[in-house]
Amino acid sequence: MKLNIRDTFNCELPSDPQRENSRRQVHEATHSYVKPKVPSQPQLHHVSKAMAEALGLTDEDLKSDEFLKVFSGATIYPGTEPYAMAYAGHQFGNWAGQLGDGRAINLFEVVHQDQRWAVQLKGAGETPYSRQGDGYAVLRSSIREYLCSEAMHYLDVPTTRALSLMTSGDEVLRDMLYNGNADYEKGAIVCRLAPSFIRFGNFELFAARNDIKNLKKLTDYTISHFYPELGPPSKTSYIEFFRTVTQKTLDLIIHWQRVGFVHGVMNTDNMSILGLTIDYGPYGWLEDFDFGWTPNTTDNQNKRYRYGNQPNMGLWNLLQLANALYPLIEDAAPIEAILKQYQVDFETKSLQMMRSKLGIQKVSEEDAQLMMQLEDCLLLSETDMTLFFRLLSQYKKGTPELGVSLIKDAFYHPNEIQAERLQQWETWFKAYDSKLQNETLTDVERQTKMNAVNPKYVLRNYMAQLAIDKADGGDFSLVVELFQVLKSPYEEQPQYEQWFAKRPDWARHKVGCSMLSCSS
Structure with missing residues (x-):
């Protein structure tokens, strides 16, 4: 070797x-x-x-x-x-x-x-x-x-x-x-x-100790090896370094929101300077669409790292990084401008991400309202995020009356979708259909694009727990199977159709399937 x-x-x-x-x-x-x-x-x-x-x-x-x-x-x-x-x-x-x-x-x-x-x-x-x-x-x-x-x-x-x-x-x-x-x-x-x-946190350690010499060494090393395009050490390159890390962090979190991933422990020591998902502890994927969900038992009371708060926590963590790098920059104005731009870019990129999930290409002022109305619908009753968007890709233009039946398998309690809730969903499908009428994509083309950003298979906690239980008994076959399934998360893979399903009832409150601790 x-x-x-x-x-x-x-x-x-x-x-x-x-x-x-x-x-x-x-x-x-x-x-x-x-x-x-x-x-x-x-x-x-x-x-x-x-x-x-x-x-x-x-x-x-x-x-x-x-x-x-x-x-x-x-x-x-x-x-x-x-x-x-x-x-x-x-x-x-x-x-x-x-x-x-x-x-x-x-x-x-x-x-x-x-x-x-x-x-x-x-x-x-x-x-x-x-x-x-x-x-x-x-x-x-x-x-x-x-x-x-x-x-x-x-x-x-x-x-x-x-x-x-x-x-x-x-x-x-x-x-x-x-x-x-x-x-x-x-x-x-x-x-x-x-x-x-x-x-x-590597930068925070030196900054907190006022060890500016080693803070500079670490920053210069990081730029030299991983951001060489920013040029030699200077105030300008340090500012651009922070700008680039900010952009990468935002792009990462937009991806998390797109697939419904909740990190669970977004502490600054778990934030990669390269914009990578790092340290897989009590993470989880949204089962039912819920902005307030966190997979971490330690965070259950305050829900600091809940799904809907991840973008805010990214910004908060970037502020701590900015404080750590400040001794090298010594100018608050460019740092503040970068952090403000994060907030602007999040709104823009989040809306763009949602358009892609809905198969929408033409931008209009009504898009944000369409997205908010959809979120309101998803919150009416427990609705599986992964199943909903994947099933929605099969929608045919001109059939809003069939919309709710198309996504029915995404509802954890389908009997709740009636009366006012049913009407709210039907109203949304009419608005969605109206939007699609102005699109040039065919139904097949739209489905292809939607299926490229909306995964069919994600590592739900109950799936991981089933593999863990088997492996604990010496059988790693399910680890092997899930590894294979998850290598092609956007493909149909009919042989693995059993993994395209809502969380089973037995897993709702089972340890390892709903909430997890930081214990390893």
């Missing part, structure tokens, strides 16, 4: 001089060197062939003992030094101080076909940033991260990626619901990848 190692982060940026792997405050360093914990009996259960190829790995490599050892953390690849990154962050709106990679260890960086990948193990043991944690991950959260990161890629949502899913052979103690009922679970390790895992 030969990898083209081209480490930069741990070679060009300041490291922690202390080599002892003990919990501590780390100063004037972007990372600490640390060795993964050797698992007692690592076992490989699934590999993303696409990501293996992206690293330059062959099928023979994947079968080798070396692959198993390196990507479980049992051995260190020759000439490399694993490390954990230092960062801080705001958690649920409160400053949390130093955080860092508490259960992630970066192995190395690989360059293949002009693409750089930072390779990281999640669940491979403690680091100086583990705080009260043990640095391990359990099988349930590892399956969720492994499946979801690859699923998001195929949904065309910017994301970190995953290479492999392994069990460690070790038992890990977890209090899944934080209710005092801790129990042992199977330990697991996910190998995840991204061009970089740098977060907003």
